[in-house]
Each structure stands twice: as structure tokens, then as C-alpha cells.
Amino acid sequence: MKVRLKIWRQxxxxxKGAFVTYDFEEVSPEMSFLEMLDALNQKLxxxxxxxxxxxxxxxxxxCGSCGLYINGRPNGPEKGISTCQLSMxxxxxxxxxxxxxxxxxxxxxxxxLIVDRSAFDxxxxxxxxxxxxxxxAPDGNSILVPKEYSDLAFDSSVCIGCGACVAACKNASxxxxxxxxxxxxxxxxxxxxxARERVKNMVMEMDRLGFGNCTNTGACEAECPKEINxxxxxxxxxxxxxxxxx
Amino acid sequence: xxxxxxxSIGKKxxxxxxxxxxxxxxxxxxxxxxxxxxxxxxKPFNVASHFMGTxxxxxxxxxxxxxxxxxxxxxxLILQIQNWIARPKRYKIYNxxxxxxxxxxxxxxxxxILIFLVIHLTDFYFKSKFGHIGEITYDxxxxxxxxxxxxxxxxxxxxxxxxxxxxxxxxxxxLWHGFQSAFQTLGLNHKVYTxxxxxxxxxxxIVVVSGFTIIPLIIYFTQ
Numbered sequence: 001m002k003v004r005l006k007i008w009r010q011x012x013x014x015x016k017g018a019f020v021t022y023d024f025e026e027v028s029p030e031m032s033f034l035e036m037l038d039a040l041n042q043k044l045x046x047x048x049x050x051x052x053x054x055x056x057x058x059x060x061x062x063c064g065s066c067g068l069y070i071n072g073r074p075n076g077p078e079k080g081i082s083t084c085q086l087s088m089x090x091x092x093x094x095x096x097x098x099x100x101x102x103x104x105x106x107x108x109x110x111x112x113l114i115v116d117r118s119a120f121d122x123x124x125x126x127x128x129x130x131x132x133x134x135x136x137a138p139d140g141n142s143i144l145v146p147k148e149y150s151d152l153a154f155d156s157s158v159c160i161g162c163g164a165c166v167a168a169c170k171n172a173s174x175x176x177x178x179x180x181x182x183x184x185x186x187x188x189x190x191x192x193x194x195a196r197e198r199v200k201n202m203v204m205e206m207d208r209l210g211f212g213n214c215t216n217t218g219a220c221e222a223e224c225p226k227e228i229n230x231x232x233x234x235x236x237x238x239x240x241x242x243x244x245x246x
Numbered sequence: 247x248x249x250x251x252x253x254s255i256g257k258k259x260x261x262x263x264x265x266x267x268x269x270x271x272x273x274x275x276x277x278x279x280x281x282x283x284x285x286x287x288x289k290p291f292n293v294a295s296h297f298m299g300t301x302x303x304x305x306x307x308x309x310x311x312x313x314x315x316x317x318x319x320x321x322x323l324i325l326q327i328q329n330w331i332a333r334p335k336r337y338k339i340y341n342x343x344x345x346x347x348x349x350x351x352x353x354x355x356x357x358x359i360l361i362f363l364v365i366h367l368t369d370f371y372f373k374s375k376f377g378h379i380g381e382i383t384y385d386x387x388x389x390x391x392x393x394x395x396x397x398x399x400x401x402x403x404x405x406x407x408x409x410x411x412x413x414x415x416x417x418x419x420x421l422w423h424g425f426q427s428a429f430q431t432l433g434l435n436h437k438v439y440t441x442x443x444x445x446x447x448x449x450x451x452i453v454v455v456s457g458f459t460i461i462p463l464i465i466y467f468t469q
């Protein structure tokens with residue numbers, strides 16, 4: 001199959017950037033989207049053009065580094081997957097595919113399709129952890145966790161920090177990410193002692209970094225590769241009010 | 247409690263709380279307006295309007311109401327401007343995916359509602375406070391400002407009827423998202439109650455919109 005790719009090329013953070021069109025004919029429907037970009041890059045390198053810069057690491061949907069904004073949606077047209085899990089089968093022969101980097105003020109473009117997502121790291125540094133005294137490993141069931149809470153905490157913990165929520169949100173809000181990280185720890189007894197400080201510090205850091213504000217639109221939930229839902233954001237709000245008011 | 251309203255979540259809380267007050271206000275307003283079409287006499291509407299305009303407790307609520315409007319608008323503007331700044335470079339292609347469709351247009355719907363509000367207040371509220379409206383006597387005892395006749399007179403004009411109906415449809419779209427969204431902002435999301443809240447929001451919106459639009463229609467076609 002052949003596709004027409006319109007890919008955002010930007011030399012560096014300060015450069016203006018523009019879409020460059022590539023007509024690519026050696027595409028097989030079995031390729032993953034990133035393999036297709038690899039093949040295109042090989043072709044560009046052979047022609048001594050600079051290859052398209054994009055992030056990727058595990059290529060099995062668990063590291064969160066490979067987000068691309070494809071035809072107007074984070075990670076392309078399919079639901080519940082990251083970009084590396086997207087197959088070229090999702091496109092038709094002759095399709096035009098726009099590929100853009102995540103767009104948000106706190107995620108500046110470094111080069112082409114790579115953005116700097118260290119804003120997420122800064123939010124985690126502000127409170128997305130529990131302080132523990134390291135020592136010998138504790139007994140397996142020394143802290144009992146109700147099954148319901150452990151399931152909910154697990155659902156929140158599957159967030160891979162890819163930034164698709166920010167990319168999808170019309171306001172470039174990071175609420176779903178922060179909500180997942182706050183929920184994951186708030187639901188477990190190990191996370192409770194620092195819960196109040198955690199939520200206050202993480203929300204303050206999120207605001208300071210210049211992410212937008214949530215309007216309960218739900219685009220983040222619709223586009224999250226791990227299908228994390230809006231109940232996490234409601235929990236974040238509750239945790240925040242409790243920490244601030246009580 | 248310190249600086250809660252400086253945070254994004256705190257500002258949203260303010261918008262939601264003010265929104266809840268406005269949601270309750272709309273029901274009271276609708277209840278009074280319905281007397282225009284539910285009774286033959288203009289007395290219930292004029293007496294109710296008189297009560298709303300003079301009762302001391304209602305006067306306190308009036309101040310709260312205007313404050314709620316102001317806070318709702320001011321905080322939304324701050325949040326919205328921050329949202330625009332948060333994405334300086336837009337996407338070329340934007341297949342907007344969402345769960346709540348009207349959330350995309352809330353700021354514009356709100357802007358239209360604000361324009362409507364100014365016109366509406368000029369038409370009735372300011373006129374009754376500062377302008378001159380004819381008076382009417384019931385049972386030769388007391389005099390009331392004849393707001394009822396003013397409303398009926400306004401709704402003889404097709405342009406005004408259409409304008410009011412259009413504005414209430416816009417308000418309906420605003421409420422369709424706003425009602426359930428306010429609960430989410432307050433952190434009230436529950437696997438059993440949230441679907442009920444969403445349905446309640448739909449019923450509320452349909453009642454408010456159909457109530458407020460049927461009044462000018464009935465007046466136009468029957469008076």
C-alpha cells in the first residue's frame with residue numbers, strides 16, 4: 001500500500017517548523033506505524049536527508065515514550081493503544097496521514113515529533129511517591145488492602161505517563177495524569193500518610209508548569225492508551241478539597 | 247483553606263458552586279413565569295414579582311445571585327484564558343474526541359447567554375427598578391407594578407419570541423454539560439449515582455428549556 005505522509009519537521013526548539021510531505025509506497029499493512037516511520041527514515045538516510053526524529057523505546061505499549069498525534073488524534077484512529085501498537089492496517093491505501101507532535105506549552109518540541117515531557121517528571125517529583133524506610137522486605141500480607149481498592153489502585157497505576165491526555169485535551173490539561181498518580185497512591189494504605197501533602201504539591205506544580213484547566217470534556221479518557229477514566233479526576237478533586245479545607 | 251481559589255481546581259470549584267446556585271435560581275424563575283400561562287388572571291405573576299422585588303430575604307438572595315453570576319463569569323474567564331495560553335500552537339488536524347460534546351463550546355454558549363442576560367435585564371429588571379411600568383389594582387386594595395402586561399406586550403413581537411427561544415436553546419446546551427460537570431468538579435463521581443445525576447441533568451435541562459420556551463409561544467399565539 002502507499003500513503004501520503006504529512007509530517008511535522010522542526011529542526012530544534014527555536015525553529016519555526018512546517019509540514020513536509022512524503023509519498024511512501026513501500027508500506028505493508030503488517031507494519032506497525034513506527035516500523036513504517038523506520039522504513040521511511042532508512043529511505044531518507046539513503047538519500048542523505050535527515051531522518052524524522054520521534055521517540056520510542058519498548059514498542060509494546062508500556063513505556064509511554066512513543067506518542068504521536070496522528071490524523072487529529074493521539075496515537076491515531078484506534079482506541080486504547082499507544083502509537084507503537086498502531087498498525088498500518090488502520091489506514092487505507094492512498095490515505096493522507098498527518099503526523100504532529102503533542103502540542104502543549106509545557107511540552108515544548110525538541111525536534112520534529114519529539115517533545116520534552118519532563119514537566120510530568122516535575123509533577124511526580126512534587127509528590128508522586130511514598131517515603132519509606134528501606135530495610136528488609138516486609139511480609140507479604142502485613143498491610144491488608146481490600147480487593148476493591150487494590151483493583152482501583154491498579155487501574156490508576158497503569159498510567160504510563162505518555163501525555164496523550166494532555167495532547168487530546170482541548171485545554172492541554174494534565175488533570176488525568178495527575179489524577180491517576182494521586183489516585184494510585186491515595187487508594188492504598190501505604191499512600192495515605194502523605195496523601196494531603198502529595199495532592200496539594202502535585203496540583204500546585206501542575207498549575208505552575210502552565211498546563212490548562214480541566215473542563216470535564218472527557219477527551220483524555222477517550223484517548224488514553226490505558227483507558228484511565230474520569231472517576232480519577234473526581235477523586236483528585238475530592239482529595240484536593242479534603243486536603244485544603246479539612 | 248488558604249489560597250484554595252488560586253489553584254486550578256479551586257477556581258473550578260467556584261465556577262461549579264456559582265453554577266449550582268444559578269441552576270436553582272432558574273427553577274424559581276421558571277416557577278413564577280409559569281403562572282403567566284397557567285392562570286387567566288395576571289394577579290399571581292404580578293404578586294409574585296412584587297414579592298420577589300420587595301421581600302428582604304429575597305433582596306439578600308438577589309445580591310448572592312448577582313455575585314454568583316459575576317464569580318461564575320470572572321473565574322471562567324481566568325480559566326479559559328489560561329487554557330488558551332496552555333496550547334500556543336494549535337493542531338493542523340483536530341478530530342475532537344470527547345465524552346461531553348457541549349463542553350467544547352461552553353465559553354461561547356456562555357458568552358451568548360451573557361448577551362441575552364444584559365438584554366433581558368434591560369427589558370424587564372432595570373425597567374421595573376428604575377423605569378416606569380404601569381400599575382394595576384386587584385380588589386381595589388393594593389397596587390402592583392404590571393409586569394405581566396409588559397411581558398405579554400413584549401411577546402407579541404415575533405422577533406423577540408424567536409430571540410428568546412433561540413437563547414433558551416443555547417442555555418439548554420450550556421446546562422446539558424454544565425449540570426453534570428459541576429458534580430464532577432465537586433468530586434462527586436460514583437458508579438451508581440453519576441448515571442442518575444446525568445439523567446437528572448437531562449431532565450432538568452429539558453424542563454427548563456421547554457418551560458421557558460413554551461411561555462413566549464403560548465403568549466404569542468393566544469394573547
